[in-house]
Amino acid sequence: MGTTAGEPPAVHPAVLFIRRPGAPFSNAMHQRFRVLDSVASGEPLAAFLAAAAAKPDPPRAAVIMGGGVVRADASFLDAVLSIRCLVSTAAGVDHIDLAECARRGVAVANSGTVYSADVADHAVGMLVDVIRRVSAAERFVRRGLWPVQGDYALGSTLRGKRVGIIGLGNIGSLIAKRLEAFGCVIHYNSRGPKDSVAYKYFPDVHDLASESEVLVVACALNKETRHVVSKDVLEALGTDGIVINIGRGASIDEAELVIALKEGRIAGAGLDVFENEPAVPSDLLSMDNVVLTPHSAVFTLESRSDLCEHLICNLEAFFSGKPLLTPVLP
Amino acid sequence: MGTTAGEPPAVHPAVLFIRRPGAPFSNAMHQRFRVLDSVASGEPLAAFLAAAAAKPDPPRAAVIMGGGVVRADASFLDAVLSIRCLVSTAAGVDHIDLAECARRGVAVANSGTVYSADVADHAVGMLVDVIRRVSAAERFVRRGLWPVQGDYALGSTLRGKRVGIIGLGNIGSLIAKRLEAFGCVIHYNSRGPKDSVAYKYFPDVHDLASESEVLVVACALNKETRHVVSKDVLEALGTDGIVINIGRGASIDEAELVIALKEGRIAGAGLDVFENEPAVPSDLLSMDNVVLTPHSAVFTLESRSDLCEHLICNLEAFFSGKPLLTPVLP
Numbered sequence: 001m002g003t004t005a006g007e008p009p010a011v012h013p014a015v016l017f018i019r020r021p022g023a024p025f026s027n028a029m030h031q032r033f034r035v036l037d038s039v040a041s042g043e044p045l046a047a048f049l050a051a052a053a054a055k056p057d058p059p060r061a062a063v064i065m066g067g068g069v070v071r072a073d074a075s076f077l078d079a080v081l082s083i084r085c086l087v088s089t090a091a092g093v094d095h096i097d098l099a100e101c102a103r104r105g106v107a108v109a110n111s112g113t114v115y116s117a118d119v120a121d122h123a124v125g126m127l128v129d130v131i132r133r134v135s136a137a138e139r140f141v142r143r144g145l146w147p148v149q150g151d152y153a154l155g156s157t158l159r160g161k162r163v164g165i166i167g168l169g170n171i172g173s174l175i176a177k178r179l180e181a182f183g184c185v186i187h188y189n190s191r192g193p194k195d196s197v198a199y200k201y202f203p204d205v206h207d208l209a210s211e212s213e214v215l216v217v218a219c220a221l222n223k224e225t226r227h228v229v230s231k232d233v234l235e236a237l238g239t240d241g242i243v244i245n246i247g248r249g250a251s252i253d254e255a256e257l258v259i260a261l262k263e264g265r266i267a268g269a270g271l272d273v274f275e276n277e278p279a280v281p282s283d284l285l286s287m288d289n290v291v292l293t294p295h296s297a298v299f300t301l302e303s304r305s306d307l308c309e310h311l312i313c314n315l316e317a318f319f320s321g322k323p324l325l326t327p328v329l330p
Numbered sequence: 331m332g333t334t335a336g337e338p339p340a341v342h343p344a345v346l347f348i349r350r351p352g353a354p355f356s357n358a359m360h361q362r363f364r365v366l367d368s369v370a371s372g373e374p375l376a377a378f379l380a381a382a383a384a385k386p387d388p389p390r391a392a393v394i395m396g397g398g399v400v401r402a403d404a405s406f407l408d409a410v411l412s413i414r415c416l417v418s419t420a421a422g423v424d425h426i427d428l429a430e431c432a433r434r435g436v437a438v439a440n441s442g443t444v445y446s447a448d449v450a451d452h453a454v455g456m457l458v459d460v461i462r463r464v465s466a467a468e469r470f471v472r473r474g475l476w477p478v479q480g481d482y483a484l485g486s487t488l489r490g491k492r493v494g495i496i497g498l499g500n501i502g503s504l505i506a507k508r509l510e511a512f513g514c515v516i517h518y519n520s521r522g523p524k525d526s527v528a529y530k531y532f533p534d535v536h537d538l539a540s541e542s543e544v545l546v547v548a549c550a551l552n553k554e555t556r557h558v559v560s561k562d563v564l565e566a567l568g569t570d571g572i573v574i575n576i577g578r579g580a581s582i583d584e585a586e587l588v589i590a591l592k593e594g595r596i597a598g599a600g601l602d603v604f605e606n607e608p609a610v611p612s613d614l615l616s617m618d619n620v621v622l623t624p625h626s627a628v629f630t631l632e633s634r635s636d637l638c639e640h641l642i643c644n645l646e647a648f649f650s651g652k653p654l655l656t657p658v659l660p
Contacts, residue, residue, distance in 0.1 A: 020480065118462075121488050121512055125464055128455025132448075132630070134623055135465045141622040142615050146608040150351065152624045157632040159447050181511035182451055278476040285472050292471040293464060294482045300462070302487040 013319050016052055016062035016080065018045075018070045019089075028308045029063070033315065038070070045070060049079035058082035061318055063311055066090025073097040077104060085318040087311055090298070091115055091171070092248055093328050094221040101329055109314040112326030113170045114306045115298040120174035122297035123216060123246040126270030127163075127179075129291045130242050131156050131214075136288040156240075159183030164212030166205060166228060167219025167247065168194055175216055187212055190219075205229070209236035214244065221248035231256040234266055241266045246297045249275040258283050261290065272297040343649050346382055346392035346410065348375075348400045349419075358638045359393070363645065368400070375400060379409035388412035391648055393641055396420025403427040407434060415648040417641055420628070421445055421501070422578055423658050424551040431659055439644045442656030443500045444636045445628040450504035452627035453546060453576040456600030457493075457509075459621045460572050461486050461544075466618040486570075489513030494542030496535060496558060497549025497577065498524055505546055517542055520549075535559070539566035544574065551578035561586040564596055571596045576627045579605040588613050591620065602627040 015033040029035050036059055041048045052059055062083050064072050072086055077100060085107045086096055093110050101108050129135050132155040140152050161184050165172045168188040176186045176199060186199040189208045193201035202208035205228055209215055215237055219225045229243065229252040237243065243266060245252055254275040260266045261284070268289035274280050277295055284290050314325050324330065345363040359365050366389055371378045382389055392413050394402050402416055407430060415437045416426055423440050431438050459465050462485040470482050491514045495502045498518040506516045506529060516529040519538045523531035532538035535558050539545055545567055549555045559573065559582040567573065573596060575582055584605040590596045591614070598619035604610050607625055614620050644655050654660065 023481070117489050117513060118487050121458055122462055122464070124512075125455060125458030125462055128451055129459060129464060132452055132455055132626070134452070134455055134459060134621065135468050137623045137626050138465050138621060141610055141624050144615070146610065146624040150608075151353065151629065152626050154629050154631050154634060155626075157448050157630040158451050159632075178508075178511045181508045182454075183447060278480075280471055280476065285474070291464065291468060293467045294471050294476040296462070296467050296482050296485075299481065299484050300487040301484050302489075304484060 013061070013315075014052075014055065014057055014059040015315060016049075016059045016083065018062060018072075019065040020069045023065055028312065032312055046079065049076070053080045053082065061085040061087065061315055063087045063089060063315070064096060066092060066095055071095050071097070072101075074100045077101070077106065085109070085315075085324075087314045087318075088328075089307060089311065091119075092220055094248060094250075096328075098329060106329070107318065107324060107327065108329040109318075109324040109326050110328050111307055111310060114310050115303050116170040116174055118300050118303045119171045119218075119246050119297040120178055122272060122293070123171075123175050123218070123244055123270075124178045124182075126246070126272065126291050126293065127214060127216070127242065127244050128158065130244070130268045130270045130289070131158060131161075133288075135291050139288070160185065161213045162187060162211060163214040163216060164188065164202070164208040165199075165216045165218055166190075166208070166251075167217070167225075168197065168199070169218065169220070171246070172216070172218035173197070175218060184214075206233055206236050209233045209241070210238075212237065213240060214242045217243070217245040217247040217251045219247050219251060221251055225251050227251070227253040229253065229257070231260070234260045237266055239265060239267060242268045242270070244270040246272045249273040249277055254281060261287060343391070343645075344382075344385065344387055344389040345645060346379075346389045346413070348392060348402075349395040350399045353395055358642065362642055376409065379406070383410045383412065391415040391417065391645055393417045393419060393645070394426060396422060396425055401425050401427070402431075404430045407431070407436065415439070415645075415654075417644050417648075418658075419637060419641065421449075422550055424578060424580075426658075428659060436659070437648065437654060437657065438659040439648075439654040439656050440658050441637055441640060444640050445633050446500040446504055448630045448633045449501045449548075449576050449627040450508055452602060452623070453501075453505050453548070453574055453600075454508045454512075456576070456602065456621050456623065457544060457546070457572065457574050458488065460574070460598045460600045460619070461488060461491075463618075465621050469618070490515065491544055492517060492542045493544040493546060494518065494532070494538040495529075495546045495548055496520075496538070496581075497547070497555075498527065498529070499548065499550070501576070502546070502548035503527070505548060514544075536563050536566050539563045539571070542567065543570060544572045547573070547575040547577040547581050549577050549581060551581050555581050557581070557583040559583065559587070561590070564590045567596055569595060569597060572598045572600070574600045576602045579603040579607055584611060591617060 012034045017035050017037045036052045088110045091111050137152045163184045165188040168190045189202045258281045270291040272293045342364045347365050347367045366382045418440045421441050467482045493514045495518040498520045519532045588611045600621040602623045
């Protein structure tokens with residue numbers, strides 16, 4: 001990486017950078033690539049892409065930020081036909097049309113395991129928070145109610161709780177490892193059973209929910225997992241059940257979740273992701289049995305730095321004709 | 331326990347029950363003992379104790395609730411000279427004058443390990459909360475700021491963090507076990523090194539703080555540990571340091587902690603206990619880098635039930651002349 005002293009500086013390859021306003025990473029990128037930055041351009045997306053495509057050396061790679069700001073689909077790829085590689089800043093690639101990329105032979109990489117430990121930590125933190133009512137007790141203290149009203153309402157213990165994890169990939173496995181240390185009993189649903197773990201496998205999410213007191217959504221969002229936590233699954237989880245979602249908002253039927261919470265048909269929820277984020281259903285904002293974070297499970301100072309390095313390595317691999325570090329489509 | 335069918339019912343022994351208003355446990359106690367309940371009596375403590383002492387069969391045992399409502403000291407023991415056994419509802423017995431009890435031959439039992447796992451869970455939950463800014467991000471979401479201001483400020487990761495635990499007893503050990511699963515590096519201070527663990531031992535709390543990014547207070551409160559987290563220790567912990575306290579408020583010099591937080595000389599704190607609870611220093615109530623819970627680390631539905639059984643077993647052991655289950659003074 002970089003230029004050896006004495007060699008003439010390499011011409012930096014052009015890279016499209018599709019990000020949200022205020023999102024980081026561009027500085028380090030600028031040191032390695034000629035960055036065509038969607039936000040810095042100040043142009044609407046269509047005009048920005050047209051200008052990029054019209055350059056004498058149009059970009060062959062694009063970094064696409066997760067979070068739904070731009071969907072890399074057929075019309076996106078049509079707009080800049082030079083693009084042969086997409087690198088997602090997220091582990092999930094639901095914002096990239098993989099079928100279309102495969103058809104065109106466009107390589108796709110994701111963020112690999114850069115975020116996994118932080119997301120697992122956040123998931124477990126949210127579960128402790130919901131079940132032990134930490135944020136709710138926090139509000140009670142900050143409002144000055146402790147001296148007035150005395151003890152705060154009891155939560156439940158974690159030990160012995162049956163936790164059903166939907167999606168036992170890298171993140172799900174790290175959540176399981178942490179929750180084992182709390183004495184939880186781990187069950188899981190995944191595309192298939194994993195030989196590497198002794199946890200009980202449930203081929204059906206409904207059955208998993210029936211056997212669980214906590215349901216953790218840690219799967220990728222795709223056709224099969226959209227609204228996988230349905231009204232029926234919430235019903236199966238039951239009135240003492242808690243839902244944690246650190247995957248994607250649309251893996252839960254959010255409208256049904258809100259109704260179940262309002263009607264006390266489940267006990268609580270910890271949600272880092274939402275179907276139409278940053279919009280959060282207003283009914284949730286006044287509930288004491290939910291913990292709501294702004295898609296921040298992935299964000300730490302350390303993961304930001306790791307991601308930056310990871311993005312650059314994937315792009316450098318692509319430009320030097322080497323295999324991507326974390327290919328979703330090679 | 332209980333009466334065998336056919337035998338005449340045993341006369342239930344009298345037990346003093348010193349509790350806070352609204353505190354639970356009395357129902358199950360009533361089934362086994364003639365409970366003299368400080369709250370139900372409606373009398374001031376002195377009158378209540380005098381009335382108990384004047385009974386034809388005065389109580390030989392007392393249950394003393396933790397939380398500082400009554401201190402079982404020489405004047406307390408003088409008021410009801412029949413008392414030969416004190417059972418604390420807490421693991422800590424800083425509300426019981428042990429030297430005075432020892433001098434008089436009054437047996438003392440605590441709550442043993444009934445709460446340990448729940449307290450450890452809460453400590454870890456608070457640490458995740460502080461370091462990942464969960465409660466603060468929660469407020470950001472509930473105030474509707476996410477769509478307006480975008481990404482919330484980054485927290486730090488847990489993995490690799492050096493955590494110094496003050497007091498590696500039952501609770502401290504369970505905290506360590508959980509944090510190992512998060513990839514933290516555990517150091518500790520205790521009365522002496524423990525052969526059973528491989529964590530690095532620091533005989534001095536100041537040195538422990540110097541080598542730690544997180545300091546967890548999990549020790550008993552006594553003369554040696556009062557204000558063990560002093561101004562100097564906070565200084566040694568440093569500007570990136572986080573303090574978690576699930577022990578007793580007075581183990582930290584609270585006034586110095588507030589100053590250190592205000593001046594940014596430490597990064598944050600998660601506090602379940604306070605020097606003058608339920609009073610919480612008002613400066614803390616507006617800080618976003620602290621998490622404040624109302625001495626609720628011990629409280630779960632399950633621990634309440636376990637405690638009740640544990641109290642009854644200790645009392646029945648005492649009344650039948652058997653060894654206490656969890657003696658502090660035998």
